[in-house]
Amino acid sequence: MAQLIADRRDIDFVLHEQLNVGELSKHEKFAEFNKKTIDLTISEARNLSIKEILPTRQLGDQEGCRFEGGKVTVPECFHKVWDLFLEGEWLAMPEDPDWGGQGMPRTVSMAAGDYFNGANYAFMMYPGLTHGAAKLVEEFGTPKQKEMFLKNMFTGKWTGTMLLTEPEAGSDVGALNATAVKNDDGTYSISGSKIFISSGEHDLAENIIHPVLARIEGAPAGTKGISLFLVPKIWVNEDGSLAGSNDVVCTGIEEKMGIHANSTCSLTLGGKGQCRGLLLGEENKGMRAMFLMMNEARLLVGMQGLSCASASYLNAVNYARERVQGRNLLQMMDPSTPPVPIIQHPDVRRMLLTMKSYVEGMRSLLYYVGFLGDQIQISDDETEKVRLQGLIDLLIPVCKGYVTDKALEVCSHGIQVYGGYGYIKEYPQEQLLRDCRITMIYEGTNGIQAMDLLGRKLGMNKGKPILDLMAEIQKTIAEAKQVDHLKEHAAKLEAALNKLAETAMHLGATAMSPKVLAAFAFAHPFLEASGDVLMAWMLMWRAVLAAEKLEQGTKKKDTAFYEGQLSSAQFFNSVMLPITIGKMDSILATHPAAVDITEDAFGGK
Amino acid sequence: MEIVVLLKQVPSTESLVEIAADGVSIKTDDIKWVMNPYDELAVEEALKIRESGEGQVTILTIGPEKAVEAMRTALAMGADKGVRIDPGDLRLDGLGTAKVLAAALKEMPYDLIIAGHRAVDDDNYQAGPAVAELLGIPNISMVIKQDISDGKIQCHRTVEGGTVVIESPLPALITTQRGLNEPRYASLPGIMKAKKKPVDVKPIADLGLDENALAGKTTIAALTPPPERKGGRVLDGDTAQDKVTALVNALRDEAKAI
Numbered sequence A: 001m002a003q004l005i006a007d008r009r010d011i012d013f014v015l016h017e018q019l020n021v022g023e024l025s026k027h028e029k030f031a032e033f034n035k036k037t038i039d040l041t042i043s044e045a046r047n048l049s050i051k052e053i054l055p056t057r058q059l060g061d062q063e064g065c066r067f068e069g070g071k072v073t074v075p076e077c078f079h080k081v082w083d084l085f086l087e088g089e090w091l092a093m094p095e096d097p098d099w100g101g102q103g104m105p106r107t108v109s110m111a112a113g114d115y116f117n118g119a120n121y122a123f124m125m126y127p128g129l130t131h132g133a134a135k136l137v138e139e140f141g142t143p144k145q146k147e148m149f150l151k152n153m154f155t156g157k158w159t160g161t162m163l164l165t166e167p168e169a170g171s172d173v174g175a176l177n178a179t180a181v182k183n184d185d186g187t188y189s190i191s192g193s194k195i196f197i198s199s200g201e202h203d204l205a206e207n208i209i210h211p212v213l214a215r216i217e218g219a220p221a222g223t224k225g226i227s228l229f230l231v232p233k234i235w236v237n238e239d240g241s242l243a244g245s246n247d248v249v250c251t252g253i254e255e256k257m258g259i260h261a262n263s264t265c266s267l268t269l270g271g272k273g274q275c276r277g278l279l280l281g282e283e284n285k286g287m288r289a290m291f292l293m294m295n296e297a298r299l300l301v302g303m304q305g306l307s308c309a310s311a312s313y314l315n316a317v318n319y320a321r322e323r324v325q326g327r328n329l330l331q332m333m334d335p336s337t338p339p340v341p342i343i344q345h346p347d348v349r350r351m352l353l354t355m356k357s358y359v360e361g362m363r364s365l366l367y368y369v370g371f372l373g374d375q376i377q378i379s380d381d382e383t384e385k386v387r388l389q390g391l392i393d394l395l396i397p398v399c400k401g402y403v404t405d406k407a408l409e410v411c412s413h414g415i416q417v418y419g420g421y422g423y424i425k426e427y428p429q430e431q432l433l434r435d436c437r438i439t440m441i442y443e444g445t446n447g448i449q450a451m452d453l454l455g456r457k458l459g460m461n462k463g464k465p466i467l468d469l470m471a472e473i474q475k476t477i478a479e480a481k482q483v484d485h486l487k488e489h490a491a492k493l494e495a496a497l498n499k500l501a502e503t504a505m506h507l508g509a510t511a512m513s514p515k516v517l518a519a520f521a522f523a524h525p526f527l528e529a530s531g532d533v534l535m536a537w538m539l540m541w542r543a544v545l546a547a548e549k550l551e552q553g554t555k556k557k558d559t560a561f562y563e564g565q566l567s568s569a570q571f572f573n574s575v576m577l578p579i580t581i582g583k584m585d586s587i588l589a590t591h592p593a594a595v596d597i598t599e600d601a602f603g604g605k
Numbered sequence B: 001m002e003i004v005v006l007l008k009q010v011p012s013t014e015s016l017v018e019i020a021a022d023g024v025s026i027k028t029d030d031i032k033w034v035m036n037p038y039d040e041l042a043v044e045e046a047l048k049i050r051e052s053g054e055g056q057v058t059i060l061t062i063g064p065e066k067a068v069e070a071m072r073t074a075l076a077m078g079a080d081k082g083v084r085i086d087p088g089d090l091r092l093d094g095l096g097t098a099k100v101l102a103a104a105l106k107e108m109p110y111d112l113i114i115a116g117h118r119a120v121d122d123d124n125y126q127a128g129p130a131v132a133e134l135l136g137i138p139n140i141s142m143v144i145k146q147d148i149s150d151g152k153i154q155c156h157r158t159v160e161g162g163t164v165v166i167e168s169p170l171p172a173l174i175t176t177q178r179g180l181n182e183p184r185y186a187s188l189p190g191i192m193k194a195k196k197k198p199v200d201v202k203p204i205a206d207l208g209l210d211e212n213a214l215a216g217k218t219t220i221a222a223l224t225p226p227p228e229r230k231g232g233r234v235l236d237g238d239t240a241q242d243k244v245t246a247l248v249n250a251l252r253d254e255a256k257a258i
């Protein structure tokens, strides 16, 4: 039977051949995670995902969440998988065992997450947000707060959320209005309205812990006056027992395009003046705390996109092998020849190889960034840690912004390969596209990601991270030039990389000139060009390893896999990169049409 | 209570099975291997029994190095230790397998042995009952419910159209049938513990068996894939009435289904 969700061979390749994650176990921090344990972990995550979670994807979409009298019910079938997920202790894979985690390398937890998210990421948002919220407590909580909340969150007894967005404060979080007033007992009275809160209310757990951004009365305007609070749905006594309701009221849930099974809630805090919160971290330092957690959250959103794309690709390639339609182009004129599986048609192959190369490139990029984080954990060389962190910070907007853009494109190809059936709800493809679409919007829209890359990350540390990144890419190019099958493609990657450097310099300089607005109209194209070059790099890196293996001689199944790696690299570097060169020409020209056009000229009035 | 689970690693039913060039075996290159699904039931039942009392669960398997993977899964589910008998180049049939297992069991403590009622690769239904026979202990097959008390085991066993309740003294061997339980998934902490659990490896020669006597009494003469499913048939007829008549005739006269 064909593989579902994610190609196990591909995951194993990235983990063991590209990144050698088993090596991490040489360090005592990860000593428990040798290759065998890693493999068993992925096998069991896959097993649970395919047998239990995947069957809830379509059911959850159809049933959706229900809102009645302030209560939200999740799809019925979620309760069983929620219990299984918690019993298996999968919620806090990479966290400290003292608090209920498993101390696993992040890279490995991402590979397990590849299956979980691909099986049903609307479901996975409940544990995913819980994990993120608990991380905030771990990072910024007092010992007492950790004792009160952490274990119950990492084990999923209580779930978590993230309350930033308000009607007037979306991309500009600094515009928020929720307020906090300090009480005599040290708690804060919170009031305000939050919207679009994922997993904000549901019936999976007895309590929900909301990290809330709010402004303490009299605090400075903008982001400098924002503080972070822990606001439980049900108040938690100091001994950890539950008191009464904390005046957090769900006033409705959104009807939306996708992720129907995850509740998107409007919450009113302190409508009766009885909502209390605990300050998390320092007053007015809420945004700083948020920023520290942002990398992880954005990487997770990239993973959500990848998972949809990966599932859509595997469905598409399997479908294309089986769907018989039309004659082979070479026998078109002979009506007596039988029709063929559509995988034989050049245009279908174009779509499939586009999907394949993006999925592989994105998987490598995301795991790579997770792996950089693991390396920081085991390094005791401060300069090296700074270098690794610089690479992560630089790559995060690409992992979020570029990956989710391309994931949606992959999902769209995934529908196209199915033809009309792709548009029909009986088949899985249309849901994957609908679910995938939100990843381009939340956790900072992709437009905001592009501005982050251009405005903050490029110039960070005097441009050292970008130079470090280029040095890494150069290493792969040098290796690829030694390989016959890859030489000519490596030259194309090198040319594209050099041009990307030129484009970055140009755009960086333009952003500091009177043409700054024009520069930012090219922030997103620049994000896209950067992402393209990174895809080409990852695929080249993979191909170098594959060529080596092929040289040594491989088993039949492996041969097909490795040859597929060469194909992906050749395709991306020689078919897609020339288009990227064109995109960069456009950026270098920086034509200001988009900023020059008057608002009236947009018409429609 | 000492419980031993007889476990076999088999090709996953999701793998595409192809016949090898020799015509009597399958190609194993591209096969994904898993624990025999009926053995999952056996492991689960053993763990449940242990959890309600005391004792330990040992997994016994015959297989090459690779078979340890299925054993590790059982250990990750919660079993305590494993014993793997390495058959080397020896090809065992159902009876041969039972002889090896029985010989290994004679050196181990056991109050209860649990096996799948069959392995989904060879579909032989033999190993479990034959082991019981060789050990001279009672065997109850196709068990969907069991209850142990006072040194006795009482089992519900499926029979055509119903169940029978059978009781036997321990030690005994039972084989599992679907419906006995819902096997648990390995938990992450279970996975982490699994690698520290002991797995003994014994070459078959150490069991002191006469290898000639083990060599298969049965040999596989040939393997053929099942016939390909034929295309469906659309019944002709102008009206629904005609079509129903044609269908009833076909079911009665051709398929003899009604």
Ligand SMILES: Cc1cc2nc3c(=O)[nH]c(=O)nc-3n(C[C@H](O)[C@H](O)[C@H](O)COP(=O)(O)OP(=O)(O)OC[C@H]3O[C@@H](n4cnc5c(N)ncnc54)[C@H](O)[C@@H]3O)c2cc1C
Binding pocket: A161, A162, A163, A164, A165, A169, A170, A171, A172, A195, A196, A197, A198, A199, A256, A264, A438, A441, A442, A443, A444, A445, A446, A447, A448, A451
């Ligand atoms: C299903 C769903 C779940 C969500 N979950 C959560 C959650 O759990 N917690 C939470 O706090 N929020 C959540 N959100 C909110 C989400 O993060 C915001 O919707 C998002 O940040 C965008 O804000 P907005 O909708 O107000 O759009 P706006 O900020 O109004 O943006 C509209 C457009 O303008 C662009 N834009 C805005 N400002 C700028 C600028 N300065 N420069 C260039 N372009 C700009 C944007 O890129 C976008 O294209 C969720 C939203 C949805 C739909």
